Structures are given as structure tokens and as C-alpha cells.
Amino acid sequence: MQFIDEIMGWYQQNKRDLPWRNTSDPYVIWLSEIILQQTRVEQGMPYFNRFQEKYPAVADFAGAAENDILNLWQGLGYYSRGRNMHATAQLVMENHGGLFPTRYDDLIQLKGIGEYTAAAISSFSVNEPRAVVDGNVFRLLSRYFGIKEVINSSQGKKIFTQLANEVMNKEQPGLSNQAMMEFGALVCKPKSPDCVICPLNQDCYALKQGEIGNLPVKKKGGSSRSRYFNYVVVLKDNAVLMNKRGPKDIWENLYDFPLFETDTALDAPAVLALPEFVEIFGANVRPESVYRSAKHLLSHQTIYAQFIVIQDFNLTLAQKVNWSYIRFDDLEKMAQPKIIFSFLRNLVH
Numbered sequence: 018m019q020f021i022d023e024i025m026g027w028y029q030q031n032k033r034d035l036p037w038r039n040t041s042d043p044y045v046i047w048l049s050e051i052i053l054q055q056t057r058v059e060q061g062m063p064y065f066n067r068f069q070e071k072y073p074a075v076a077d078f079a080g081a082a083e084n085d086i087l088n089l090w091q092g093l094g095y096y097s098r099g100r101n102m103h104a105t106a107q108l109v110m111e112n113h114g115g116l117f118p119t120r121y122d123d124l125i126q127l128k129g130i131g132e133y134t135a136a137a138i139s140s141f142s143v144n145e146p147r148a149v150v151d152g153n154v155f156r157l158l159s160r161y162f163g164i165k166e167v168i169n170s171s172q173g174k175k176i177f178t179q180l181a182n183e184v185m186n187k188e189q190p191g192l193s194n195q196a197m198m199e200f201g202a203l204v205c206k207p208k209s210p211d212c213v214i215c216p217l218n219q220d221c222y223a224l225k226q227g228e229i230g231n232l233p234v235k236k237k238g239g240s241s242r243s244r245y246f247n248y249v250v251v252l253k254d255n256a257v258l259m260n261k262r263g264p265k266d267i268w269e270n271l272y273d274f275p276l277f278e279t280d281t282a283l284d285a286p287a288v289l290a291l292p293e294f295v296e297i298f299g300a301n302v303r304p305e306s307v308y309r310s311a312k313h314l315l316s317h318q319t320i321y322a323q324f325i326v327i328q329d330f331n332l333t334l335a336q337k338v339n340w341s342y343i344r345f346d347d348l349e350k351m352a353q354p355k356i357i358f359s360f361l362r363n364l365v366h
């Protein structure tokens with residue numbers, strides 16, 4: 018039996034019943050694909066369900082307020098995905114008459130849709146013969162065929178995409194792609210693949226050569242940058258002073274607190290002595306309490322945060338357009354990064 022036939026046979030027997038598999042609606046497929054990027058299925062599933070319920074059609078998504086989308090996205094990370102989706106939905110309304118495109122060449126023009134997502138939507142919705150090459154597919158192909166090309170290089174991507182297109186079942190591209198992805202996720206797993214039950218184990222290069230741990234080959238990413246966030250949490254009359262974050266940094270348009278970022282870790286008295294702090298808050302601030310959070314890992318940076326809590330402070334906010342007092346009751350309407358809503362949950366409850 019051919020490589021892809023084995024995998025599709027396995028898929029028919031073993032696939033998980035995931036809600037986005039029972040549709041050919043390109044909007045729903047798009048929703049699921051973007052939500053599941055960099056996210057495990059178990060973590061992404063409740064988000065997918067919430068989004069689909071709240072925005073059943075692309076017009077609903079396009080008409081939503083950005084803060085509502087980010088709020089629903091809260092905790093999923095990589096918030097630019099939510100913002101890009103909003104822009105994409107609006108473009109679909111304007112340029113495609115509200116009909117979500119299904120063709121690869123149209124999809125690839127849309128914001129936040131790369132080759133992978135365009136191939137997924139076009140093949141799952143209308144069976145366009147475009148191979149989907151995600152991490153699962155890279156791993157499976159690399160191990161079975163013994164390909165040592167670095168997967169996160171442009172040359173590697175080219176070679177793997179070409180091979181994925183060659184092995185794809187051209188009669189049923191959607192099913193073929195789903196099967197490859199599911200097989201990589203459930204059988205040819207990153208650690209401890211199930212080679213014993215794998216229907217490909219007779220001819221698998223990595224298994225025969227004892228190379229499973231070495232494949233696929235990946236170039237190490239750049240080192241992670243450490244950032245030290247000193248947050249000032251000002252509480253006043255059942256409200257807390259929040260900051261709406263600006264562009265060109267992580268968490269654009271999300272809400273955090275007034276922030277004093279430093280190059281090294283400082284204790285609270287040193288933060289209170291920073292000239293930029295004194296300029297706004299004065300020299301005689303007495304914090305009520307200080308909390309340090311566990312380090313927060315993002316893709317290329319590590320955030321070390323501390324929260325300096327101040328009660329009943331009188332502050333003139335005229336110069337600080339991004340700062341405003343938000344009542345505790347209204348906090349859940351404001352989209353916040355995880356590090357902030359975890360802190361607030363403990364503080365307010």
C-alpha cells in the first residue's frame with residue numbers, strides 16, 4: 018500500500034471528532050486554523066466554540082468591537098492573531114461581498130493568512146489540491162523519508178512542501194491533508210512516537226536507522242530577551258488605574274497598568290526612586306504591598322513583572338491619555354494579557 022493510503026486508512030479509523038472537521042464553511046475553517054496556531058487542540062477548543070457562538074458568520078466578526086475580540090481571545094496568547102482576524106473579516110466584507118474566499122490565490126492576499134492557512138482553507142473547503150505543511154507534517158515526512166534538511170529554512174520549506182504535494186492524494190486533497198496532520202499529531206508524535214502500532218513501521222527511515230530523536234532537524238531560534246516590568250497598581254474607590262497599550266510592542270491595545278520598564282531587576286524602593294516615576298507620582302509614595310509574578314515566557318522574550326500597589330492616590334491624568342480608572346465591575350470587559358488578569362483575579366477576589 019502507498020504511504021498516503023496507509024495514513025488515510027488509519028485516519029478513517031482513528032480521527033478525533035473535532036467540530037471544525039464537520040464543515041466545509043471556509044469562515045469556520047479559518048476560525049479554527051488561526052485559533053489553533055501555536056496552540057494545543059484541548060486549549061484551543063473552548064476558544065473556538067466561544068468564537069463560533071458569538072460570531073457565527075464573518076459579518077458578525079467584522080462588525081465586532083476590537084476590544085470584544087481581544088477580550089474573548091484573552092489567555093490564548095499571540096494577540097496579533099485576533100487583531101489580524103478582525104482586519105481580515107472587514108476586508109472580506111469590503112472586497113469579497115461578505116463571502117469568505119475559498120481559493121488559495123485569494124486567501125493568500127488576506128492579512129494573517131500565510132501559505133499554511135491558505136492551503137488548509139482551500140483544501141478543506143473546496144478540495145483544492147494544496148498540501149498543508151504544518152509541524153506535524155514536517156515531522157512525519159522527515160522521519161519516514163529520512164530528510165535532514167532544516168525545516169525552518171526557506172530551502173527546507175520548499176523541499177518539504179514539494180514532497181507533501183507529491184505524496185498527497187489528488188482525488189481527496191482535504192482528507193489527505195487532514196489525515197497527514199492527525200497522524201503526525203497522534204502517532205508520529207514529537208516525543209515517544211507510537212512506532213509499534215504505526216502502519217508505516219516497515220519502511221520508516223528514522224525507525225530503521227535509530228534517528229527518531231534527530232529528526233526533523235531544526236535551526237535553533239534566536240535567544241530570548243529578558244524584560245523587567247515594574248507595574249504601579251493604583252487603587253481608588255473600587256477602581257484601578259489601567260493603561261491601554263500602544264503599537265509596536267507586545268500586547269497592542271490590551272490593558273495593563275502604568276508601567277516602568279527597566280533593564281535589570283529592581284526592588285520596589287528603587288522603582289519608586291526612578292526619575293520618571295517621581296515626575297508623575299512624586300517622591301513620597303508609600304506602597305501598600307508589592308508582589309512579584311512568576312516569569313512569563315513569550316516566544317522571544319521573558320517578562321519578569323512586579324506589582325507595586327498604591328491605595329487612594331490622587332493623580333492628575335490630564336497628560337496620560339492612555340491611563341484611566343476602570344471600575345472593578347467593568348474589568349472583565351477590558352482585554353488584558355494573562356499576566357495582568359491573573360494578578361487582578363487574585364487582587365479583586
Ligand code: SF4
Nearest residue numbers: 205210212215218221
Ligand atoms: S515508524 Fe515511528 S517514526 Fe516512523 S513514521 Fe511511524 S511513528 Fe513515525
